[in-house]
Amino acid sequence: MKRSTMKKENISQAVIRRLPRYYRHLNDLLSNNIRRISSKELSRSIGFTASQIRQDFNHFGEFGQTGYGYNVEDLIQEIGEIIGLNRDYKVAIVGAGHLGTALANYQNFQNMGFVVKGIYDIDEAKIGDHISGIEIQSMDEFVSDVRKKKIDIVYLCTNKNGVQQAVSIIEESNINAIFNFCPVDLKVKEGIVVENINLVDNLLALSYYMKTSHKQ
C-alpha cells in the first residue's frame, strides 16, 4: 500500500497510542460483519470524536469517501501494517514466576502473532520445569539460545532485585525490544526499545480517582 508511505513518518506519539485501539476495535466490528463505517458511527462506538478519527486516518492516506464511510478491512490491513503486524514475533520470557507464567499462557498475545519460544530463570529449582509446553532454561543459556531461536522480544518479568542483572544479559544478545513488567524505570543501552507496564502506578492512579470520586 504505497499510498500512505510518505505520510507515515509524521505520526505523533498520541496517534501511535490510539492505533492499537483502532486496530482492536475495527477487528471487533469486522467479526460482527460490519464492513463499512462512517467516522460518526465509529466515534459513537470507540469514544473518540469523529473529527479526531478523520484526522488520525488522514495520516495513513485516503480511506474515507464522503457519504460512504471507511472500508473496515482496508483500515485493519493498513493499520496492522503500520503497527508491524504483517509478520510474527518470537518471544522470550525472562522470569518464570506467576506473572511470567500468566504471560506464557496469555492467548491474546499469541492471537496477535507474538509466540513464546523460550522461558528463562535464574532459580535452579525452576529450571527444567515446563510452562505451557516450554521448558524453563537457565539464564546462563540465554544469549546463545535466543540467537539460535531468533527471538525478537523479551517479556521481562523478574523481581525488582533481579532486573538489572537480567538487563545486562539481554543487552549481550541481539534482542532490541523489551516489554517490561518490573516496576522500575529501566536503563538500557541505546537501540533497545522498552515498553513499560507499571501496574503499581496504574493501581495508585485508580486509588486517587476512587478518593476523588468519593468526595463528590
Place this chain on the structure above:
Amino acid sequence: MKRSTMKKENISQAVIRRLPRYYRHLNDLLSNNIRRISSKELSRSIGFTASQIRQDFNHFGEFGQTGYGYNVEDLIQEIGEIIGLNRDYKVAIVGAGHLGTALANYQNFQNMGFVVKGIYDIDEAKIGDHISGIEIQSMDEFVSDVRKKKIDIVYLCTNKNGVQQAVSIIEESNINAIFNFCPVDLKVKEGIVVENINLVDNLLALSYYMKTSHKQ
C-alpha cells in the same frame, strides 16, 4: 497537612499520572537513606525536568526551600495522602485464570496496602480451589460476599466473553472501582471508576516502535 488542601482540587490528569512515579521513586530514595533532595538531583534520577518537578510539587503546597531542597519523607507522606495511600484497600479478584492467579500473588500490590480478600469465578471446576490461601468462590455468592467483606476494588480478569456478565454482577454490589485487565473498553454505570490495563495495546505499541527503530 492542611497547607495543601486548597490546591489539591486543581491537579491535572498529567500530574496525577506522574504522582505514582514520584511516590515510587521517593520511596526508593528513602530506602537508600536519602532524606533531602534538590529538584535538580531529582530531575537527574527520575527523568522529568527540574522545572516540571518544581511546578508539580507546587500543586501540593510549599515543600522546597531555596538552596535546601525537598524533604523526602514529607513529600512521600503528602503524595501518599493525595493518592489515598493513608489506608488499606480490600480487593476482590473476578476471574481465577492465570492472570487472576498472578495478581493474587503479586507482592507489589500487597505492599502498597491492596489486600486480596476474595477470588470469584463462574467455572465450577475451579470453585473450592485455593489461590494464595484464598478459596475460589462462585460468582453467585459475589454480591453478598463482597458486602460482608467490605471489598473496595475489583481486579477484573475474566476472558472477553465473560466480562459483560461480570460487570453486571459487580454493578449490583457496592463496589465503585474496577482495575480492568480484560482487553475491552468497559461500559459501566456512573459512579464506578475504571482503570484499564490493556496489555495488547501496549504490546502493539512496542511492535510499532520496534519497526520504526529498525528503519533508522
